[in-house]
Amino acid sequence: MKNFHCQKCGERLFFENTLCLSCSSALGFLPDFTELAVIEPAGDQEFSTLAKGAEDRLYRKCANYQLENACNWMVPADETDGFCCACRLNRxxxxLSGLENRKLWVKMEAAKRRLIYGLLRLELPIVPKSVDxxxxxxxxxxxDQPTTMEQPDQVARILTGHADGVITINLAEADDAVREKTRMNMGEAYRTLLGHFRHESAHYYWDRLVRNDPGIDQVRAIFGDERSNYQLALQNYxxxxxxxxxxxxxxxxxxxxHPWEDWAETWAHYLHIMATLETASAAGLQIRNRAQNRVLASPFGRNFSEIREDWHALRFVVNSLNxxxxxxxxxxxxxxxxxxxxxxxxxxxIRKDREVAQLVG
Incomplete structure (x- = not known):
């Protein structure tokens, strides 16, 4: 992720900030510029911004920002949808009448916005099902819901997954204690809310970018033949x-x-790597390798061999810090x-898909 700074005072900002703690300026994220910007009232619930390139544009707060304080993204004033490009994906x-549900939902939305930011940076198609x-x-x-009022301890479990463009995530995954218990029970080395979003997005993009592509045999040569029985494969696993x-x-x-899960797990790790390297690069992080200092470069637009080299170096540093x-x-x-x-x-x-999309467009 980029580094963000207040356009008024220069203070460093987190992606989730709605207020600069140094100068008290209100903030909003502009998806069309992938920039966190100082926003100033411009009348009729519209805002101008101090973001470079967006000075002449007007925005409104996403409805989940304005009404729920559960988002910090902005909507271009000329758009009719009241929700930002991330929140309008919600079906x-x-x-939200319960405090616990609201708390978990806010965490869910925060993780989802990080996913959407990464997809925007990769220029992947993001179209709501309500539109297409x-x-x-x-x-x-x-x-999870009780199956009967008489047996409140018996619940119908919600399974996190993807089907036909719909990503379902159990709200309990936003509860750190529940998620850690699940991780331990399943013997997983890693389980995060953001990881779920990235994993399930892979299944969506398989359907969108791979399933009907003429080059699918190339994918099968790398990940295996996804036409093998999926349910039987999971049962065996x-x-x-x-x-x-x-x-x-x-x-x-x-x-x-199964090949589908190999694609999804690998895709999720690719998003992990790209996001973390972008953050390190934006911070100007230098890595000493064999007595030489090297500033990590942004991973976008680079060969993967270079990305891998930077990731190996950064992985060692972040693990050592922890x-x-x-x-x-x-x-x-x-x-x-x-x-x-x-x-x-x-x-x-992904780069191939972008080039094809540009040719088609």
């Missing part, structure tokens, strides 16, 4: 686990269960040559 949100029923994207955030030696070919054990604080490694994964080939393939597949 179902939880009942066949190819669009929608989110449903659902909570949960019964017997990943095969011995999975680490040499798959980024996680779950990736070894260990210095007595905390677990934030990235406890090793990228073998086979895994790197898959990451590189996704990197170039």
């Amino acid at each position: 179902i949100i939880p009942d 029923l066949q190819n669009g994207l929608a989110f449903e955030f659902l909570a 949960y019964q017997t686990g990943a095969p011995i030696g999975w680490e040499s070919s798959f980024v996680t054990p779950y990736a070894a269960s 260990r210095s604080m007595g905390m677990a490694d934030p990235y406890p994964f090793i990228l073998s040559d086979a895994i790197t080939e898959k990451l590189s393939f996704i990197h170039h597949w």
Whole structure:
């Protein structure tokens, strides 16, 4: 992610900020510029901004910003939709009458906005299902519900997943204690709310970018044939686990269960890598490698071999920093040559799609 600074006082800002804590300027994120900007009232609930290039444009606050204080994104004033490009993807949100549900939903929205930011930076298509029923994207955030009033302890479990452009995420995944317990029970090295969003987005983009592409045989050559029985593959995985030696070919054990999950896990890690390297680059982070200092460059527009080299160096630093604080490694994964080939393939597949989209447009 970019580094953001207040256009008035120069203070550093977090992506989630709605207020500059130094000069008290109000802030709003401009998706069309991927920029966090100082906003100033311009009448009729419209705002001007101090963001470079957007000085002559007017915006409104997203309805979830204005009414719920659960967003900080802006909507161009000439758009008719009251929600920003991230919030308009919501099809179902939880009942917000309960304080706990509201707290978890706000965390869910924050993670989703980080996903959408990354997709915007990669110039991937983001179209709401309300606009394009066949190819669009929608989110449903659902909570487990009691099956009967007489047996409140018996609940109908909501499964996190993707189907036909709809990404469903169990609200409980926003509860840190519940998610950590699940991670431990499933023997996972890594489980985050943002990770869920990135993983499930991969299934959506498989349908959007891969399933009907003439070059799908190239994908199958790298990830395997997705036409193999998916339900049987998952059943076998949960019964017997990943095969011995999975680490040499798959980024996680779950990736070894089926080609669709290999694509999704690898895609999620690609988004992890690109976002973290962009943050490090924007901060001007220097890495000392073999007694030489090197400033990390933005990963966008680069060959994946260069991205991999920077990531290996940064991964060592961030893991070492966490260990210095007595905390677990934030990235406890090793990228073998086979895994790197898959990451590189996704990197170039996305770039290929962009080039094709430009030619078609």
